[in-house]
Amino acid sequence: MDSNEFIRLVSQRAHVPEEQARELTRATMLTLAERITGGEARHLAGFLPAEIAPPLVPPEDVAQKFGVAEFVRRVSERGGVDETVARRGVAAVFMTLREAVPDTEFQDLMSQLPNEFQNI
Template sequence: MNYEDFLGEIQHRLELSSQGEAARATRAVLTTLGERLDAGEASDLAAPLPMEIDRYLTAAESGQQFSYDEFVDRVADRANVEESEAAFYAQAVVSLVSELATGGEMADVQAQLPDEFGDLFELAEAQSVPW
């Protein structure tokens, strides 16, 4: 999947009016996820993503310890949306990333996060993506 297709899919899933908004949502979610994951895990997850998007995961200061509520707050601040929208943005972006991730990569990501992050994977699990 290329950059334009990725953003188009995010735009569609989030019902956004432009690809610019989709890019902002994607950047907000993946930068925040990159901050929470260990550097190696962020790089592994970034590998199958378009070059313009993978850097969001890897450019952040990785390995930070914060709660799911803080994760959603950071996404909301970066995307300039309310927390409820930010939580949905995160689920939609992670769902699409899970479709592109190889093998058990999403299982590795999920295993690295505390149980309270379970909501982040809700849409991906609903689509029965085999990890």
């Protein structure tokens, strides 16, 4: 999947314009990089288009511990949108990630997140 298709799918799924989908994707990837281990972030980035992957380079290797509410709050702040739009954006990015990377890689990602992320 190339970056244009990734953004188009996020846009459709989140019901936002493509430019906003691009910002929501970037904000979600930055937040995801904080929430998962550095090794997992780098591994996941290897499966993604070059334009999508850079925010996944984590600032540190240790994952921060926070739940969905904090994840959405951070995406909202970074994306400059309210939390309702941020939640739709996060869900859209996760749905698109599920399609863009091998199933085993997506399961590895989800194993580092609390179960509440299954229902986002």
